[in-house]
Amino acid sequence: MPDHLYGPQEIADRLGVSRERVRQLTLRADWPAPYDRLAMGTVWRIADVEAWIRKHRPHLGEAEAE
Template sequence: MSRPRVMGAAEIAERLKVTRQRAYQITARRDFPEPLATLAMGQVWLADDVEAWIRTNRPHLDEPEGE
């Protein structure tokens, strides 16, 4: 059984090519996916949900790096 791939604010910031502060602003948007969980280190999102949001809202960043 494979584990779901998750992203925290740092990974989202890197993926969106923005600062971590800007990533927090983006993840607070109403149209951003709900976090999978809130941990001591912060919130985490399913990577597939984040990638789907990017395809819709930031199509110029549609291709994940390294894929």
């Protein structure tokens, strides 16, 4: 996975939720638009997801740089 994209599993890991919960979140009107839809699934820009987290889950803080 490129270092600027999250797939559903990365989002689940980041939020500490299941992939099913990620699917539910992505149906919300306030969830960021996907960056692209690939054969392997949908991907989002990390910056967009992190902005959503800062607004809606501020207690999770910033993702640690690897």
